[in-house]
Amino acid sequence: MSDDYKPVLRAGSDPLVFFKYPGADSEGEVARGHIMAAVMSHALRDGDVVVMGANSLIPLAAARLAQLTHAPNLTILAGASGGVNTLVEPLAPSSGDYANLIAEAVLDFPEVLMLQMGGRTDVFFAGGLQIDKQGNCNLAFTGNVSGQVTLRGPGSAGLPWAMRSGRAIVYVTSHTRKTFVEAVDFVSLPGATAEWEQGSWGGPEMVVTPLCVMDLTKQGEMRLVSLHPGVTLEDVLENTGFDLALPEEAAPITALPSPEELRILRELDPDALLVAVV
Amino acid sequence: MSDDYKPVLRAGSDPLVFFKYPGADSEGEVARGHIMAAVMSHALRDGDVVVMGANSLIPLAAARLAQLTHAPNLTILAGASGGVNTLVEPLAPSSGDYANLIAEAVLDFPEVLMLQMGGRTDVFFAGGLQIDKQGNCNLAFTGNVSGQVTLRGPGSAGLPWAMRSGRAIVYVTSHTRKTFVEAVDFVSLPGATAEWEQGSWGGPEMVVTPLCVMDLTKQGEMRLVSLHPGVTLEDVLENTGFDLALPEEAAPITALPSPEELRILRELDPDALLVAVV
Amino acid sequence: MAENRTTKALDIETAVSTLVPDVTESLWVGGMHMHNVPMALVRECIRQGKRFKTLYAAPSASLAADLLIGAGLVDHVVCGYIGFEHLGLAPAFRRAAEEDASIQITEADSGSLVLALQAGAWGQPFAVLPPGIEQTSLVKQSPSFYRQVEDPFNGTARFVVEAVRPTLALIHCQQADQFGNGIFKGSRFADRFLGLAADRVIMQVEGLVDNGQVLKYPLQTGLPGFRAAAVVQVNFGCHPTSSHRYYNYDDVHLRLYLQAAATEEGFRSYLDEYVLQPVDQEDYMRRVQNQDWGAITGEVP
């Protein structure tokens, strides 16, 4: 969203009339946000119960896209709003937006946490200030051993419980050496734990960035899966602060969204937030 | 309610149209149920949050009577229904009745338990299969030491948490030696505990029966407070299975409801359930 | 929603035969006292001879528990409350407890059981109880249910109960869409909570509504669809208990049950007449002769 975009407060409205964002050019380029949403969508399965937290623009688009294509029985728990199966009309930047209440049900937020921590979800979307080779994510703070905090993040929020929420899909909107580090300064979300390796807990299944798609090997090391169009292996390695494992053969190019997927993503997103977000 | 009373199922209705019970003679006698309701009402204070469980016909009438007379800021939590400040129009025999949803709010029942156990209520109404000299109540079972169950009751329900719910008002609709025993076979509701004597916990404050009103001495022994009209001290002692403490002077006669109180009780209770219940 | 979304609407016989194992680890039935109890589902379970190793009876179980216990389909009951409120005690439960020892009873209380269910729902291994329970007979009666830990914040001994995750919950909503989005038109009792907590939920409803109506009023949805394994539409499915806004409980029939079930023979003939013999809910309704069913089939908004 551009900085000179000036929304006004929304007037009182009935539940089926929502805040309108200014329209964007739906004939424009395929953006990184579109590619990331489509990749995440493909990782979702029919019947999955998918939960997301704050700042979940791309995951929300991905989950709704999956619902409208290959996963009609997927359930979306739209973060702070408590909305269940929001129609995502339109895609809104804040997880607690009223737009997410064009939905089938609205849970109290403690109930969302309960379902997540109680193991009633299949997929959890997560991010972090730092992500390391083992898939650990840090949303608390960075700092050195003497206790000096160099960057105070928001806090660990719901990340500690990702392993109870099924497959974690980790995503970031910037791929740099500051984000992808050898070892996080603080573990908010445990990555490749022993329990994950044994298959008894969930854990990071996929990592999606503006440059590429990664996963974890069985040994719990982050590995390149595919490069987004126009991105080279060098781009990724230069911007990754640890030795990234590589696939046995040359990494393929991440598939673009199909024309139908792109049409749906643009329809859900009249303000082209997916273009602006990355 | 007489046995040949035959209600039909209630048709679908809007929230302000309720099931009508056949009317009763509002000019009839002052019943024991009226006296018990008025006595309990007098024990309630303005601002009290009052919670009741199953089978709470008399407590519900008492709480609403208090609200309409001396305690306009009293709050009623009407048991299973979850209704908060039900208008009691009309008084219904089951705590979960839809009539109790003519109210200001409807809580989920776990929330009612939470408020009760969390100490957010001031008065709790309780009963029992057996009640003993120390005010202990038993709603589980009676039986002998060898483990043989002689009367299986419903179970302890919410009674174990009475001491967390403020002042307990104990009531029964039959006063016999089977009910008032030397020592209960099973403690569902702890009566005069050490914590109660020290004032750090709630506990039984008043016991109301069809014959009399009782309380607990500071030493935690049940004591006669007043005799209902027409009841003699001998009636009470013959029907009480332990040595009942007596007041220093002769026990007074329980005050009858005032004409205004009686009018209100009869208005709330078109089916005269308060006449039938005792 | 996509047109190829799978419906969860099933007929009651199919729902019970396919979704309830012949021997189910544990069961928790929704409703309280004579309200919102999914009796049609319970009768169908009995008809199909489903067995339940453990029945959780709280906050306030009544006819469903008494029938299941009387029919001999329950091995173990964890009891917070089983009774009929102002109408009396539970006759089959009484007989099981007073006369034979065929059933194992764990004496518990409704508060602790709801906290155990809540712990299960959150994935907590156990729930700590507020102080006070140590003053009751419960902790001596049920030492394996009520255990102790030391409070790490102040060293006090605390009683705790193990988390409960029921294998199966049977729940009544007044309405739902075919995807299981359930609507309570009156009290939710502990049913929303139970529906969020249990491993598998079968939902009984008076009527199916369009998904569009659910989308229009999402704040009234009591249970989100993904928690329901199946939705079963049954007319008067809670009878003889009530369904708020639809019909009151039938106290004539409840009294008939209590009178019959006072003896083992009476219980058997009630079970035969109203549970085992009826081929379906319509047949059941024909056998209940004190109701003018036609007078109360009006639609509820």
Place this chain on the structure above:
Amino acid sequence: MAENRTTKALDIETAVSTLVPDVTESLWVGGMHMHNVPMALVRECIRQGKRFKTLYAAPSASLAADLLIGAGLVDHVVCGYIGFEHLGLAPAFRRAAEEDASIQITEADSGSLVLALQAGAWGQPFAVLPPGIEQTSLVKQSPSFYRQVEDPFNGTARFVVEAVRPTLALIHCQQADQFGNGIFKGSRFADRFLGLAADRVIMQVEGLVDNGQVLKYPLQTGLPGFRAAAVVQVNFGCHPTSSHRYYNYDDVHLRLYLQAAATEEGFRSYLDEYVLQPVDQEDYMRRVQNQDWGAITGEVP
């Protein structure tokens, strides 16, 4: 209800001056992210210089926490999340954590904090956490917050957190009657729960409705009146956060705040201009110049 029932409707200045102690033990503010945060109450607390020994920041605190921390009114924050979602990090909180050590921070997580609040509401002394937390850095970072007990059912070590009963909760409902029966017109976030749990609740609303309307639609009451100590009517009281059905969040103003508060001087001048100087909410609204307030004062059904 009886005509002599006491109203809980108070003007905001009176509510805060009489119901918020000058030094309050602990505070929990409702809403999440840029939604449903009772900002007018928070600004009034700052204006009156109320101090809070502990601030619980969860599930998702934002502007309220950042202003209170920046204004130096919080001694200790228990942090699950303080941030501005897609708009960025919390500048005053960052400064407090990165540059000075004037504030004590207990590193926690939103799940554990909500469970601690739940334990407090039920009178449970502490809450047991699901397994997994031991794999995070939290248990090492905050050893007095996360403690251990032995599971009496299987001997496993479990982490637990002490129950939290906030002394004061500030909550926004879209509507309420004068007796404190609050109505959420959109998401309830954790606010119903918080309102049932806290020792004292002050409720801010967009509009007062008649008690008769509450009685007509009791199922829509989000918080029963007895839990509210006072009800305060304020126009646009959540601004710059949203109030569902009434208005969206004002991201222009939120960005203005984030930009200003990036420096200590900028924070001070924002605080002065928008919190300390305004004599009332109308004055505050006049100072917010990017909004056409008149266009959005329409009544909401």
